[in-house]
Amino acid sequence: MKKILAIQISALIIVSGSLGGMLVFTGIYEEVHSGIVSVLCLSCLKLDPKTKTDFTFETADGEPHPDFVLENLTKGVVFLHYSEDACPGCDIMYPIIQDLFNITFGKKDTIHEIISFEDSDVAYFYTNVDHTSEEIKNSLPTYDKEHISGLPMFAIITLGYDKGIIRPYYTTIYGTLGLDSDEDRFAFLTELMQDSIDIYNQNSEGYNPS
Amino acid sequence: MKLQLKRLLSQILIFFSANLGAFGFKTGFCYPFFYCNSCPAATSACPLRAIEQSVYQGSLKWRLLLFPILILGFFGVTSGRAICGWACPIGLLQRGTGKIARRLKKYPSIKKLGQHQIEHYLRYMKYFVLIGLVILSTTLLGFMFTDICPIGILTGTIPTLILYPGKFVPSSFFWAAIAIFILFLVLIFTVEQGWCRYFCPIGAILAPFNKISILHVARVDEETFQKECLHCNACSDICPMGIDVPNMNRSTECISCGKCIDVCPKNLIKFERG
Numbered sequence: 001m002k003k004i005l006a007i008q009i010s011a012l013i014i015v016s017g018s019l020g021g022m023l024v025f026t027g028i029y030e031e032v033h034s035g036i037v038s039v040l041c042l043s044c045l046k047l048d049p050k051t052k053t054d055f056t057f058e059t060a061d062g063e064p065h066p067d068f069v070l071e072n073l074t075k076g077v078v079f080l081h082y083s084e085d086a087c088p089g090c091d092i093m094y095p096i097i098q099d100l101f102n103i104t105f106g107k108k109d110t111i112h113e114i115i116s117f118e119d120s121d122v123a124y125f126y127t128n129v130d131h132t133s134e135e136i137k138n139s140l141p142t143y144d145k146e147h148i149s150g151l152p153m154f155a156i157i158t159l160g161y162d163k164g165i166i167r168p169y170y171t172t173i174y175g176t177l178g179l180d181s182d183e184d185r186f187a188f189l190t191e192l193m194q195d196s197i198d199i200y201n202q203n204s205e206g207y208n209p210s
Numbered sequence: 211m212k213l214q215l216k217r218l219l220s221q222i223l224i225f226f227s228a229n230l231g232a233f234g235f236k237t238g239f240c241y242p243f244f245y246c247n248s249c250p251a252a253t254s255a256c257p258l259r260a261i262e263q264s265v266y267q268g269s270l271k272w273r274l275l276l277f278p279i280l281i282l283g284f285f286g287v288t289s290g291r292a293i294c295g296w297a298c299p300i301g302l303l304q305r306g307t308g309k310i311a312r313r314l315k316k317y318p319s320i321k322k323l324g325q326h327q328i329e330h331y332l333r334y335m336k337y338f339v340l341i342g343l344v345i346l347s348t349t350l351l352g353f354m355f356t357d358i359c360p361i362g363i364l365t366g367t368i369p370t371l372i373l374y375p376g377k378f379v380p381s382s383f384f385w386a387a388i389a390i391f392i393l394f395l396v397l398i399f400t401v402e403q404g405w406c407r408y409f410c411p412i413g414a415i416l417a418p419f420n421k422i423s424i425l426h427v428a429r430v431d432e433e434t435f436q437k438e439c440l441h442c443n444a445c446s447d448i449c450p451m452g453i454d455v456p457n458m459n460r461s462t463e464c465i466s467c468g469k470c471i472d473v474c475p476k477n478l479i480k481f482e483r484g
Contacts, residue, residue, distance in 0.1 A: 005484060007422050011287045019280040028273045033238030036247055036255040036263065037231075043357045044259060045248040046367050046387045047378035086266035086348075088357055089381065146377070178379045 035084070035130060039140070040150040043088040048175035049148050053192055055171045055199070057162050061141045065168045068112075068125075068135065069157055070209040073168060075114055076121035077196045080155040082140055083107070085130045090152040092176050096185050097126075097154075100193070110136070120197045145172035152176075154189075158196040159203040166206040169199065213468045217295065221302040228253060228299060240278040242285045243298035244412050246359070248366035250373055257282060258344055258411060259356050265349045279415065286419025290426055294406050294413055295465035300361055301406065308402040308450055320400065324452070332408045333463065340411035355411065357383045360394035403450040406465060417462035427466050428482040429456070438476045445470035445479060455479065 160169025
């Protein structure tokens, strides 16, 4: 009886102490909140949002477009690629994007490069939300057009003409795009990029980021 | 208030508190039971998702691994698998389906199946699911149990499809998960607490804590028990986990539902502290 009591007390002290210590001295609470509860891995949901490629001027959270997007829009279409560590859907899309832009990088890297896509410049940002800066991470709800909060997510920002002003004009697609094969996904993204670049080229002259 | 009514109230209250995310209340904790964080109303994270994320493709994020284990460990040390019987929404669901399973047990073939010697070994499947499908396959292959999880279909996918009709299409994991979900339904309608008994990986984490938990179900002292027990077997008959209650000593299967306490005509079984 005394032995089991000693085990119980020791176990309770170890478990409560470690749990309390983790909550106080590490960022685990925030890590779980922002990494699992607030942002979904779409493969866990076993669903992909229906792919809608319609472009819009209004940001999803009503906030202005982030500065890094506005600045890079002077160079070309901006492609934001959001991913996370443990996400089978992200793993499916990762090589497709690398092939599309002919670029290689590590899964945990944060990448910002101006790349050439069919002779046009594209500002490509690869963001793993588990490893990226707050500025880029905070842009996720801004471009979460369908209010999914799920990964992987891709935002393509071009320029559009809106009531006499040239403004950022974007669309967002999610998951594995609701398509079954890598070839279909590649072809779909290629076409979407071509459309975005065409729209950009029609409007880029009148763009003023300030 | 009767014990089973208290238990029902506890299960219902915890079910609602697990869904306060519908009102924007989201926390950074892991649930100490099985519930999917992809549920549109979820307040917390699925502990399995946190464990999988911590070991995905050989990476080791020790904080993310320890956090859900410590949360489950805290409840495990204090009350063992009582979480399964008093808090888990899937336990609540099986409380309902268990009534049908109990009726089906009257059919000789189903009763025979339940008494087959393999039944005892099937109970180890939950440890295989935990180690094989949650940890090893995630670490070595990048294949996560939560991608095909039947509880995810029930608490995440189906509510999402109902709340947002036409907004989503099935992903590559959907049909495999649906097939497993159908098997899950067959299981819980044919075997009382079938998921908890055989497959629940969270039950597998909590089960060993029954050996040391502060609160547990126990017999009265040995002398009184031997003298007064009528050997009516009512306790074992009512046990939803199929435990041989008179011979039970801190069984890893016990979910502390208290049905054996209610049914014992001589009050020889009780909740015990210590």
